[in-house]
Amino acid sequence: MPxxxxxxxxxRCEGITLGQVRAAxxxxxxxxxxxxxxxxxxxxxxxxxxxxxxxxxxxxxAMFQDRSETRLAYQIPTRPVSFGDxxxxxxxxx
Amino acid sequence: xxxxxxxxGAGPAGLAAAGELGAAGFRVALIDEYPIxxxxxxxxxxxxxxxxxxxxxxxxxxxxxxxxxxxxxxxLQRSVYDLERAPxxxxxxxxxxxxxxxxxxxxxxxxxxTEVPIPLVNWTxxxxxxxxxxxxxxxxxxxxxxxxxxxxxxxxxxxAIAEELLEAGVKLAGIVxxxxxxxxxxxxxxxxxxxxxxxxxxxxAWPLRTLGRYMTHAWVRQxxxxxxxxxxxxxxxxxxxxxxxxxxxxxxxxxxxxRLARIADHDESIxxxxxxxxxxxxxxxxxRPVPDLFRIARVKTAWVPELSGEVPVIxxxxxxxxxxxxxxxxxxxxxxxxxxIAQGHLGAHGVTRYLRGQSLDYRLAEPDQxxxxxxREQSPIAFHPKIGQGVEHLRALxxxxxxxx
Amino acid sequence: MSSSPTVIIVGGGVIGASCAYYLSTCGIAVDLFEAxxxxxxxxxxxxxxxxxxDKDPGFDSQxxxxxxxxxxxxxxxxGPMEYRQPGSYLVCDNRDEIPMAQQWVAMQRSQGLDFSYLxxxxxxxxxxxxxxxxxxGLYCAxxxxxxxxxxxxxxxxxxxxxxARIHAHQGVQQILTTGGRVAGVRLESGETVLRDMVxxxxxxxxxxxxxxxxLSIPIRPRKGHLLVSARGPQFGGAKVMEFGYLMSKFGQxxxxxxxxxxxxxxxxxxxTMSHNFLLGSSREFVGEDTRPNPHVARxxxxxxxxxxxxxxxxxxxxxxxxxxxxxxxxxxxVSRVHPMPGLFIAAGHEGDGIGLSAITGKLMSDLVLDRxxxxxxxxxxxxxxxxxxxxxxxx
Numbered sequence: 001m002p003x004x005x006x007x008x009x010x011x012r013c014e015g016i017t018l019g020q021v022r023a024a025x026x027x028x029x030x031x032x033x034x035x036x037x038x039x040x041x042x043x044x045x046x047x048x049x050x051x052x053x054x055x056x057x058x059x060x061x062a063m064f065q066d067r068s069e070t071r072l073a074y075q076i077p078t079r080p081v082s083f084g085d086x087x088x089x090x091x092x093x094x
Numbered sequence: 095x096x097x098x099x100x101x102x103g104a105g106p107a108g109l110a111a112a113g114e115l116g117a118a119g120f121r122v123a124l125i126d127e128y129p130i131x132x133x134x135x136x137x138x139x140x141x142x143x144x145x146x147x148x149x150x151x152x153x154x155x156x157x158x159x160x161x162x163x164x165x166x167x168x169x170l171q172r173s174v175y176d177l178e179r180a181p182x183x184x185x186x187x188x189x190x191x192x193x194x195x196x197x198x199x200x201x202x203x204x205x206x207x208t209e210v211p212i213p214l215v216n217w218t219x220x221x222x223x224x225x226x227x228x229x230x231x232x233x234x235x236x237x238x239x240x241x242x243x244x245x246x247x248x249x250x251x252x253x254a255i256a257e258e259l260l261e262a263g264v265k266l267a268g269i270v271x272x273x274x275x276x277x278x279x280x281x282x283x284x285x286x287x288x289x290x291x292x293x294x295x296x297x298x299a300w301p302l303r304t305l306g307r308y309m310t311h312a313w314v315r316q317x318x319x320x321x322x323x324x325x326x327x328x329x330x331x332x333x334x335x336x337x338x339x340x341x342x343x344x345x346x347x348x349x350x351x352x353r354l355a356r357i358a359d360h361d362e363s364i365x366x367x368x369x370x371x372x373x374x375x376x377x378x379x380x381x382r383p384v385p386d387l388f389r390i391a392r393v394k395t396a397w398v399p400e401l402s403g404e405v406p407v408i409x410x411x412x413x414x415x416x417x418x419x420x421x422x423x424x425x426x427x428x429x430x431x432x433x434x435i436a437q438g439h440l441g442a443h444g445v446t447r448y449l450r451g452q453s454l455d456y457r458l459a460e461p462d463q464x465x466x467x468x469x470r471e472q473s474p475i476a477f478h479p480k481i482g483q484g485v486e487h488l489r490a491l492x493x494x495x496x497x498x499x
Numbered sequence: 500m501s502s503s504p505t506v507i508i509v510g511g512g513v514i515g516a517s518c519a520y521y522l523s524t525c526g527i528a529v530d531l532f533e534a535x536x537x538x539x540x541x542x543x544x545x546x547x548x549x550x551x552x553d554k555d556p557g558f559d560s561q562x563x564x565x566x567x568x569x570x571x572x573x574x575x576x577x578g579p580m581e582y583r584q585p586g587s588y589l590v591c592d593n594r595d596e597i598p599m600a601q602q603w604v605a606m607q608r609s610q611g612l613d614f615s616y617l618x619x620x621x622x623x624x625x626x627x628x629x630x631x632x633x634x635x636g637l638y639c640a641x642x643x644x645x646x647x648x649x650x651x652x653x654x655x656x657x658x659x660x661x662x663a664r665i666h667a668h669q670g671v672q673q674i675l676t677t678g679g680r681v682a683g684v685r686l687e688s689g690e691t692v693l694r695d696m697v698x699x700x701x702x703x704x705x706x707x708x709x710x711x712x713x714l715s716i717p718i719r720p721r722k723g724h725l726l727v728s729a730r731g732p733q734f735g736g737a738k739v740m741e742f743g744y745l746m747s748k749f750g751q752x753x754x755x756x757x758x759x760x761x762x763x764x765x766x767x768x769x770x771t772m773s774h775n776f777l778l779g780s781s782r783e784f785v786g787e788d789t790r791p792n793p794h795v796a797r798x799x800x801x802x803x804x805x806x807x808x809x810x811x812x813x814x815x816x817x818x819x820x821x822x823x824x825x826x827x828x829x830x831x832x833v834s835r836v837h838p839m840p841g842l843f844i845a846a847g848h849e850g851d852g853i854g855l856s857a858i859t860g861k862l863m864s865d866l867v868l869d870r871x872x873x874x875x876x877x878x879x880x881x882x883x884x885x886x887x888x889x890x891x892x893x894x
Contacts, residue, residue, distance in 0.1 A: 005215045005342065010278065012218055014773075018278060027578070028652045031667040035536040038543055038648050041773065046729050048817055054210045054280050054382060062277045074389040075818050076793055077175035077189070079127075080729055083800045084811030085191035089176075089793075176793055187793070 010059065011052050013045020021059065033060030033072060043072065046080060097121045097167065099445055100186050100198035102174050102387065105133020106431040107423025108204035109156035110438025111445070116163025118446050123196050124160065125169045125188065130234075131157050133206055134424070135431055137229025139258050140474065147474075150233065152431065169196070177201065177391045183418050184391075200418045200445045203387050204438065207402065207424035210379030212247050212272045212280055215342035221349030221374045225255045228376050232262045240374030241265060244352045246340040247272040248287045250475045252378035256332040259376075267370050268326045268333030270340050270354060272379065281379050284357060288315050288336060324356060341367065343375055381428045381477065388425075391416055396491050400484025401427030402477060407491045410459035411444030412437065415495065420444055427484055430473035436466040456492075504867055505694045507532065507684055509671045509708065510701035512542040513647060513852050514845050516654035517860030518698050523661035525864050530692060531655075531663060532684065534670025538651035541702050541852065544789060544821025546725060546769050546777050547647045548738060549854040552587050552639035553745055556610045558878055559830070563851070564612070565874075566858035567641055573857060577653035580645050581772040585737035587642035589744070590622060590766075590806060594634050595754060596742045603745075604637050613640040628734045628807050636742070644738060644769060647853050654860075674699070674708055674842070681841030698843040698863060702824040703787075705832075705846040712839060716832060717884050718847045720822035722785050724795050726778040726803075729814040733770045734807050741766040741806065744780070764798045766806050775816070778803050784825075791818035823849040827884060831855060833862050834881040843867065844881050 006019030021040055030036040033056065043049040043056050049072060056072070077086070097120075101112045104126035112124045130136060131153065138149030160166055169188065176187035183199035209224040211217075223231075223239060231237045242265040245252045256269055272281045281287055318327075319337045326333030337357050344351035352375055355367040382403035385395050394407045394415035406414040406421045413420050422441035423434040440462040447454050470481070478484065504527055508515050511533025519531045533539075549570055554560035574582035591600050600616065607614040615638050622636040623629055659665055670687040674697055683693035699705050703720040743753045744765040753760060763782030770776045781795050796818045804811050826832065826847040836842040845863050848855055862879075865872040877883065 008213050008215045008278070009218055010213055022277075027656065028649075030536065032536045032539070035539060035543075035648075038538075039652060044773075044817075046816060050208065050386075051211055054379065055213055055278060058279050059277055062279065074386055075791055076390055076796070077187070077815055077818070078386040078390055079173035079175040079189060080814045080816050081173075081175050081187075081189035081191075082811065083726075083728075083804060083813055083815050085189050085194065086187075086815050087797050087801045087804065087811075088191040088194035089187045089797065178793060 010055050011042045011045060013047050013052075014041045016040055016042050025063065031064070033057075033064055036060065036063070037072060095123060095167070095193040095195070096182070096197040097123045098198065098449060099123070099200045099202060100125060100184065100196050101202045101204060102186070103133065103204035103206055103423065103425070104128075104131035104170070105204060105206050105423060105434065106135050106152070106156060107206070107425075107434040107438040107441070108133070108202065109153070109160055110435040111202050111204060111422060111442040112166055113156065113159040113163070114439055114442030115445060116160055116166040118442070120165065120446075120449065122163075122166040123169055123198065124166055125172055125174060125186070125196070127171065127173045129171045131168075131170065134226065137226060137233045138254070138431070139233050139261070140254055141257065149431070156435070174387065177203075177387045179416075200420065200448055202412075202420045202422060202441050202445060203425055204421075204423040204441075205384045205387060205425050207381035207383050207428050210280060210382050212377040212379045213278060214246065214273070214340060214375070214377065216345065217343050217375070217377065219343055219345050219349050220347070221345065222343055223374065223376060225251050225376055225378045228255050229258065232258060232264075238262060238264050239376070240349075240372070242267065242372050243374035243376055244340070244370070244372045245269045245376045245378055246352075247281060247378035247380070248334065248336070249281075249378060249380045250477055251380060252376070253332065253334075254475070255376060255378065257330065260331050266332070267352065267372055268335045270335045270338045270352075271357070272377075273339050273341055284319065284336070284339070285312070285315060288319070319357075340375075344369060349373055349375055381424065383425050383428060385425075388414065388421065391419060393419060393421075394495065396488065398427070398484045398487055400478050400480045401488065403428075405488065407488065407495055409454070409492055410456040410463055410489070411447070411454050412441040413444055413448070413454065418448060427481070427488070428477045429470065429481060430475050432469040432473050433466060436462075436469040440466060504528075504696055506530070506696045506698060506867060507692060507694045508698045508700060509674075509684065510699065510704070510846075511537045511651075511655065511665065511667065512540050512700065512702055513538065513651045513654070513856045514702065514848060514859055515698075515700035516651045516658065517856040518700055518845055518863045519658035519663045519665070520654040520661075521860035521864040522867060523658045523663040525868060527864070527867060529658065529663035530666065530694065531658070532666045532669050532671050532686065532692075534687070535668065537655050537665070537667055538648045540704075541821050541823060542651050543648045544725075544819055545647055545723070545823070545853065546767070546779060547581075547645045547650070547853055548587075548769065549643040549645060550587060550639070550738075550851070551612060551641050552589055552614070552637070553740070556606045556612070558875060560607065560610065560612060562858055562874065563854060564641065566855050567643060569857035569861060570643065570645070573654075574645070577650075577657055580649040580653050582643065582645045582650075583772070584641070584643040586638055586640045587738040587740065588617075588622075588626060588636055588638050589740055589742045590626070590629060590633050590636035591742045592633070592805075593754065597635050600635060600637050600742055607639075614638065615640075626735050626739060628809050630806055630808050633806065642738065645853060646772070650853065671708065674712060676712065676839065679839065681839060696841045696843065696867060698845055698867075700845040702846050702848070702852070703822050705824070705844065709844070712842075714836060714839065714881070716844065716847070716881055717827055718824045718832075719784060720787055721825040721849055722781070722783050722789070722820055722822055723779060723850075724781045724791055724799055724818065724820045726796055726799055726815055727817040727819070728775045728778070729816040730774045731813055732809070733774065733776055734768060734810065736770055738770075739766070739768040739806075741802075759798060759802060762795050762798060764795070764802050766802050768803065768807070787822060789820050789822060791820045793818075823852070825849040830878055831859065832881045833859050833866075833879040834876065835866050836881055
């Protein structure tokens with residue numbers, strides 16, 4: 001298969017390219033997908049992986065094989081919410 | 095706001111569920127992020143056995159069926175960003191916060207599936223869009239994404255959008271295959287992609303349908319790949335180009351072209367590269383179920399490739415590992431709208447039993463499950479050639495969980 | 500003891516990484532074993548503060564200052580880690596806090612630290628987005644911030660360059676002893692690695708390794724939440740905390756709504772180099788679950804909006820939580836373990852792991868090489884917590 005050019009953007013929100021990911025892997029030697037994410041910012045932008053998760057997972061699969069390590073966590077909020085709206089829910093908290 | 099059932103997602107599954115629940119007299123909140131209910135139905139316009147499948151019309155019918163029940167409250171243009179247990183059942187946090195929390199005794203999650211993107215060099219240029227976007231633009235708003243485009247990524251959905259675009263009078267340079275490499279392989283090899291296209295059973299898409307039977311043989315696929323012309327094999331007007339791969343989007347301020355390359359069949363290496371002029375590129379990696387709310391709610395999930403991704407482990411009634419939390423539609427496996435609608439009815443029946451304290455013995459779900467299977471068989475589109483295996487696998491996981499503490 | 504000590508460091512978070520760096524800088528052969536990813540525990544579930552502003556004058560702040568100075572040097576020597584030094588602010592919630600704030604500044608200045616008190620005009624000039632009723636605050640010029648995980652990685656990178664061997668995804672199951680002294684470790688794989696010295700830098704997991712040796716240390720996991728904003732308006736380029744933070748940290752009386760005190764909520768605003776900001780903070784003992792509690796997260800957001808009304812329009816993108824290793828007197832343990840020659844502990848840095856990592860690594864190299872640390876190590880002794888019960892005298 002044609003190798004993706006290093007220029008190709010993997011994470012659109014943060015503008016992280018394959019080349020940047022390769023450089024980070026070489027320098028910092030992450031040992032899991034979570035760690036790769038944290039040192040490159042892959043998936044840490046506004047979409048929080050909604051768009052790019054399959055791309056990141058495929059990179060994780062290629063680099064770290066072990067499936068259990070390629071599962072990235074989901075945390076609240078599952079959609080962006082303004083801080084103002086976020087706190088409103090506590091007023092109505094049961 | 096406190097209701098008996100919250101339905102998250104007003105696509106075909108959610109609408110079907112809300113309609114049934116409304117008819118049963120429950121107080122329902124129907125929540126959807128989009129201002130118009132209908133989910134993926136809105137963008138669908140297919141030809142199928144000489145009938146036209148008009149998704150918007152289908153959606154309107156489902157919506158009308160729900161609107162007749164006044165106990166169903168519509169909460170459109172609101173996202174659910176948290177789903178957690180509450181003393182009375184469940185608490186759903188909404189954004190915008192109006193209301194900010196919905197309390198429900200039971201929840202039906204019908205959040206559907208989302209697109210899998212295909213990264214290409216320069217794919218952030220204006221003019222690159224996903225299939226769903228192209229469908230909404232053309233079918234919902236009547237806007238063509240461009241004058242001449244190309245669809246990158248071969249799967250039943252991309253075939254559907256290609257047909258829709260052609261029908262809308264948009265020129266296409268055909269469907270080309272998605273690239274992959276050792277590091278970024280979102281949709282699999284060319285062979286994987288081919289296998290998904292030939293899962294398209296009906297749709298009158300002969301010769302694909304006939305070929306489909308032969309395509310299970312690897313040598314047939316390879317023969318076609320090496321002998322198909324560069325310009326593609328015309329199938330109902332859509333040029334399927336099985337040995338041409340997209341490598342980059344071209345343009346400086348917006349899309350002006352697509353860079354393509356011929357793939358050698360045996361080792362998938364690039365042979366030649368050239369450009370073709372297009373003003374939009376539709377990337378199609380298929381759909382994947384959205385597991386976000388399930389993960390947040392601590393529902394047990396499983397990775398099932400035949401269902402296109404991560405799905406909750408559900409009982410035959412659609413109940414997840416969390417009591418009172420049900421799941422239906424594309425969120426439990428990417429299939430057609432007909433299947434989603436049938437699942438919506440099943441989920442509603444399950445919730446009804448749950449709320450009335452009736453038995454949720456999974457064997458009692460057989461008739462509803464049978465209806466879902468019929469819908470599956472009647473569907474023109476199967477998003478994965480081995481969907482039946484996926485369904486079985488999920489059922490096996492559920493039975494396994496019964497044994498677990 | 501061999502002439503050239505060989506050391507095993509257990510735990511590859513920021514503390515272990517710092518120890519590996521400083522020990523390898525001194526030519527010591529280091530093997531670092533980390534059960535998961537480098538920095539994969541607490542060091543990747545925190546913010547990046549390097550503070551002196553909240554330290555008690557005296558030993559506390561001297562230790563912090565030394566560490567800050569070392570870190571400033573590291574920022575030059577190591578690869579990029581988003582280090583910057585904009586100083587930090589403490590802001591007062593109400594007038595009752597003002598005299599304490601002024602006192603705090605006076606105490607710190609008398610020790611030679613660069614603190615300044617900010618009256619109403621000054622604090623609103625420095626921080627224009629603050630709520631109108633904030634009466635005043637203070638500023639500490641030496642405070643800095645860093646990206647904690649990148650920093651941990653840079654320490655490891657440099658340690659590796661200096662000959663340290665780093666073993667990720669190889670956890671230590673047990674510390675081995677023979678004749679009452681350290682002999683090495685047994686890994687989770689079953690393999691044994693024999694060395695003269697072992698440094699335990701596993702933070703909240705330190706008791707797990709030490710209990711079987713009959714060594715008890717009172718480190719407990721204390722959960723802290725963080726909220727992450729999306730890119731957009733920031734509210735100033737320096738870290739801002741509420742003065743009440745000090746009360747929360749030291750268990751003193753603080754005038755605030757009871758639900759805030761219950762979860763140890765106090766404003767912490769930290770702008771990042773990714774053009775977003777982190778919000779904290781909370782402190783509670785709730786076991787080892789790192790899943791964010793939405794109720795606590797909402798209290799943090801509420802507190803932030805109280806100080807920065809404009810934040811109501813900023814966007815929350817994600818939440819996370821970390822478990823910090825708490826000790827009863829809020830000082831870490833950086834110590835030889837006398838009853839077990841060859842055993843050292845560097846753990847228990849709750850809330851100050853990043854800030855005190857550099858001085859911890861340096862002190863550990865002093866301890867291992869038996870050099871004068873030039874710091875009163877009695878306050879960092881492993882057994883200081885029940886000294887009354889201790890029958891054995893220390894040299």
